[in-house]
Every structure is written in C-alpha cells, then in structure tokens.
Amino acid sequence: MEIMEFAEKVKKNIKTRLGKDFLVEVRQVCKNNGVILQGLVLQRKGSNVVPTIYLEPFWKNYESGATMTEIIDSILSLYERECPSGEMDLSFFQDFDRVKEKIVYRLVNAKWNEELLKSIPHIRFLDLAICFSCSFCEKTLGIGEVLVYNNHVDAWGTSVEELLELARRNTCLLYGTELMDMEDLLEEFAGAQAPDLPLEERGAERIPLKILSNRRRVYGAAAMLYPDLLRKVAEEMDCNLFILPSSVHEVLLMPDRGHPDPRLLREMVCEVNETQVAAEEVLSEDVYYFDRRRNELRIA
Numbered sequence: 387m388e389i390m391e392f393a394e395k396v397k398k399n400i401k402t403r404l405g406k407d408f409l410v411e412v413r414q415v416c417k418n419n420g421v422i423l424q425g426l427v428l429q430r431k432g433s434n435v436v437p438t439i440y441l442e443p444f445w446k447n448y449e450s451g452a453t454m455t456e457i458i459d460s461i462l463s464l465y466e467r468e469c470p471s472g473e474m475d476l477s478f479f480q481d482f483d484r485v486k487e488k489i490v491y492r493l494v495n496a497k498w499n500e501e502l503l504k505s506i507p508h509i510r511f512l513d514l515a516i517c518f519s520c521s522f523c524e525k526t527l528g529i530g531e532v533l534v535y536n537n538h539v540d541a542w543g544t545s546v547e548e549l550l551e552l553a554r555r556n557t558c559l560l561y562g563t564e565l566m567d568m569e570d571l572l573e574e575f576a577g578a579q580a581p582d583l584p585l586e587e588r589g590a591e592r593i594p595l596k597i598l599s600n601r602r603r604v605y606g607a608a609a610m611l612y613p614d615l616l617r618k619v620a621e622e623m624d625c626n627l628f629i630l631p632s633s634v635h636e637v638l639l640m641p642d643r644g645h646p647d648p649r650l651l652r653e654m655v656c657e658v659n660e661t662q663v664a665a666e667e668v669l670s671e672d673v674y675y676f677d678r679r680r681n682e683l684r685i686a
Contacts, residue, residue, distance in 0.1 A: 392445045393424040399458045400426065407431050413438070418634065419498040421666040428465055437469045479520060479532060482542035488521045490531070490560060491553035492605035493634065495670055507539050507546045512685055513672050516611065518549045521560055558612050561600035565619065568595040568638070594643075599636035606636045607669050610683070620678035628686060629674035630655055633667045637674075648673055648686040 387395075393412045401410045408430055415425040415438065424445075425438040444457050452460075478484040496503065496515040508515040519531040534549065596619070599606025610616060610629060616639075620627050623641050628651060630638040640646060651673045659668045675686040 387445075387448070389424055389442065389445050392448060393426070393441050395454065396426060396441060396444070396457065396461065399454060400428070400461065403458060403462065404428070412441075415440070416502070417666040418494055418502075419666050419668060420501065423666075426461065428469070435469065437465065439464060478522070479538075480541070482544060485520050485542070486552055487556060488560070489518055489534070489549055489552040490521050490557040491516050491518055491550070491608050491611065493517075493608045493611070493669060495668070498668075506533060506535050507549055509546060509550060511611075512674065512683070513670055516550065516553075516608075518553055521556075554611075554613060557600075557608060561602055561606075561609075563609055563612065563615065564597075564599045564601050564603065564606065566597045568597060594641055596639040597632070597636055598639055603635055605634055607631060607634050610637055610674075616676045616683060617678055617681050620676055626678055627676040629676060629683070631669040631672070631674070632658070633663050634669045635667065637669075642675070648675070651686070 397410055397412050401408070404410065408428060411427045413425045413427055415423045417423055424441045426441055427436060427438050429436045439461060444452075444461060447460075448454070448457055493511070493514045494502075494517060496510055496513055499515065503515055503517075506517050508517040510516075518534040520534060521531050522529070539545065539549070598609050598615075598619075600609050616627065616629075619639060626642040628640040628642055628646055628648070630640060630651060632638050640651075652671065655673060656671050659671060673686040674683055676683050
C-alpha cells in the first residue's frame with residue numbers, strides 16, 4: 387500500500403473513532419530540504435491547538451505487519467500523550483518589541499531549499515542560507531520555534547539586516563554552546579551499556595574530533611556562526627580546522643595537522659548523509675575550512 391492510500395485509510399478510521407467533535411485531515415507538509423511528509427492533523431472543535439502527526443513511521447510499521455487497528459491505537463495514544471491541553475497564546479508574535487529578543491538563526495542548504503527561500507527572509511552563506519525563527523516558551527506548547535516568513539518582516543516593519551543583528555546576539559544567549567570531544571560523546575552513548583569499562587576497552591579509539599552544537603542540540607550547526615567561536619577553538623587547538631557538516635543539528639571540527647584530504651572528507655560526509663542522516667536533517671555535502679590567521683570560513 388502506498389503512503390497516500392495508507393494516509394487516507396488512517397484518516398477515515400481516526401474520524402470514525404473520534405467522532406464529530408474533531409476535524410481530521412491529511413496534509414502534505416514540506417520539511418527542510420524539500421522533503422514532503424504526510425501529516426495527520428487533529429483539531430478538537432473550538433480549540434486553536436492543531437497538532438500534526440507524521441504518518442511515515444506508522445506506514446513502515448504497517449508494511450512490516452502491524453494491523454490497522456494497532457496503528458490507529460498507536461496514533462491515538464500518541465495524541466493523548468503528547469497533545470497539549472488548553473489554548474495557545476501566540477499574541478506576542480504580532481508585537482515586534484516582544485519578539486526581537488527571541489529572534490534566532492539556523493542554517494539550511496540553499497540549493498535544496500530554493501522554494502522555501504522564496505518565502506522567508508534569509509542571507510546566503512557559502513552553499514548555505516541563514517534563516518530566522520522566533521524562539522518561544524508557551525505554557526500550552528512548551529519550548530519551540532516559529533519560522534519567520536517575508537510577511538512577518540513586512541508586518542513588523544523590520545529588515546533582514548536587523549534580523550541578522552538580533553540573531554547574532556540572541557542565538558548564543560538563548561541556546562548557548564555545546565562543544566564536546568568525540569570520545570566523550572561515544573562514552574555518553576556507550577556508558578549505559580557498559581558503564582564499568584574504560585572507553586578503550588569498549589573498542590573506541592581517541593578521535594581528534596570535536597562536536598559543535600547548541601545546548602538544545604536542535605539546529606545547532608548554526609553555532610559555527612557565533613562571533614569568534616571558531617577562532618577561539620582554533621587558537622586553543624593551535625591549528626586551522628576542517629568542519630564536517632554532520633547534520634543541521636551539529637558539525638564536527640577536525641584539526642588540520644596536514645593529513646586530511648578534503649576530497650576524502652567530502653566522500654565521507656556524503657556517505658554519512660546517505661546512510662545515517664534523515665533526508666530533512668542533512669545540511670551539506672561540502673566540507674568547510676576555517677583559517678585562523680585570516681579568521682575566514684570557506685568551502686574546503
């Protein structure tokens with residue numbers, strides 16, 4: 387069964403289970419890198435909370451043998467568990483004076499998001515684009531972000547340049563920096579399974595890589611835009627840096643000791659993108675290079 391046929395069948399069954407008090411629709415949602423997902427939208431009448439449940443994982447379970455009844459039960463269980471109760475208050479988003487302290491930036495691939503970039507304010511950066519969102523902490527929704535579109539810029543009477551200036555200041559303040567040695571991350575993951583063994587005995591070698599993200603580990607690749615951050619890391623390591631785009635959520639910093647071949651690094655990035663990273667989370671197929679003496683970031 388194809389995904390769209392599956393989505394319509396799920397919608398019909400969910401409508402039957404929830405009754406007339408709910409609006410149930412299937413919408414195609416365009417995610418990062420032009421990835422299209424099938425979203426099941428559930429809205430209780432009279433509520434302005436409109437959660438979207440992506441159906442691809444449930445479709446895979448169905449194709450693997452789960453029954454439609456099991457699928458519907460799982461979706462409704464997820465809805466009951468995760469859907470916020472109450473009304474959303476996003477009135478602050480209409481007032482630029484209340485928004486400006488919450489403007490942050492993220493990095494996406496420019497070529498793979500050409501259609502999206504037509505409707506959002508952005509700045510080209512190497513093969514990437516810097517775009518903007520508004521961070522929020524709302525009692526009903528919790529912590530999240532709202533992407534900034536061109537119509538928001540017009541309504542606020544601001545500019546791309548002002549958004550960039552605000553984001554330069556806010557992103558680091560709100561999200562901070564997480565810089566971790568690769569072996570520390572491996573130990574973090576391995577510790578739960580083998581907490582009493584030294585890292586060397588778990589088969590891991592010391593890897594001269596650092597992982598750069600933010601404290602939320604969400605769209606943390608933008609941390610490489612933080613003013614002077616790469617320069618400080620390069621000075622501490624006493625060398626220039628190769629930067630490998632692991633995903634939109636983090637990048638890897640590799641010291642240039644005269645050994646890495648940029649072509650081989652690029653092949654490695656492409657292979658990881660194809661086999662380990664979700665399509666909507668891939669940042670780039672290029673490898674970047676930071677020259678500490680020029681304080682310059684470029685494509686390697």
